[in-house]
Amino acid sequence: MKCTRCKATAAVALPSRNSGFCESCFLDFFTGQVEKGIRRHQLFSHEDRILVALSGGKDSLALMFELKRLGYNVTALHIDLAIPRSSEDARAVVEAFCAKHDLKLIVKEMAAEGLPIPMVKARLKRPICSACGKIKRHYFNRVAHEEGFTVLATGHNLDDEVARLFSNTLRWDTAYLSDQGPALAAAQDHSFIRKVKPLWRLSEFETANYAFLRGIDWHFAPCPYSRGASFTFHKHIWAAIEEKMPGRKLDFYQNFLERGRPVFAAAEEHNGNQLRPCDQCGMPTSQPTCGVCRIRAAIADEAKTKT
């Protein structure tokens, strides 16, 4: 296979885009997609102070690498979840990456915050991933707020977004359908910080190729609690659809943004939830005390009754 742009031997085949690229044309293509993604939804500018959430996985590291390369003002944030082995490995990967590329890094330790994930898991009856996600988002917001960042960027890619959209659609979850997208305005997602997903045009496969070609070492051991996490089943369905109908994934998502979301957004304006600051931490919540502070209190209570 030849590179679609320069006719050299291709290194990456992308049937979804009816293209194949050599290494250097692929890297150009990737940058072009990130820039287009930023521009189309006006995610941020070079004036912004951008906090980039780094899990240690390929997507977040690739995102950070590219934003730094494009000259944005970026700082890394890593949440250490205190999951045995897994969290230590992920943190080591993030620390090495930031040291190598001379990036500022903030690490928030959930053990120090009274929220080590294994304890949260032991305490909760619900699946851990929803609580874990909630805790991560809470600290993204808090750190961004406390340290004066103007936007938070995460490594979510097209596959993540489409799987989430698909799941929201299967449930006709109008609240989520009203504001899912590459940018969540601070006011609309009921938090202080604007959240953006600059890799929304790029598939997981494309991000992996990019990370490999940039020589990024990423953490790829799955979280021990990840069974049933993050829409794996939906991703399989979408892989089958995409194979039969190349390009449908990006179309589906873009058409949702253009035609679907505005309809849901208009409908949701009528029945929005009233938010106020949490009485413990001050983050916005519809309850007197926010979900994360309630989990923390439950864990502290249990520790007390045990002693």
Next chain:
Amino acid sequence: MSTPPSSSRTHGPAPDETAGPVITVLLQPENKEFAMPRAKTARQLLERLGLRPGTALVIREETLLTPDRRIYADERITVRVVTSRG
């Protein structure tokens, strides 16, 4: 920035007594290494491993291979699965 494909290796895996060309595969993220009968192309290799193209990187030394690329006897190929599996 592309690296030329490596020339044939001089010290591949021990040849299988059951004859026929073999290759060595390093499957990631598990980091499992094993020998198997040579697949003719990267696409065939993925198929035999039960993987769709577009879910795994196929790597020779430091070079990425598209599904149509040929694979040679005694090569060592890394297959890195990069999408979520459930």
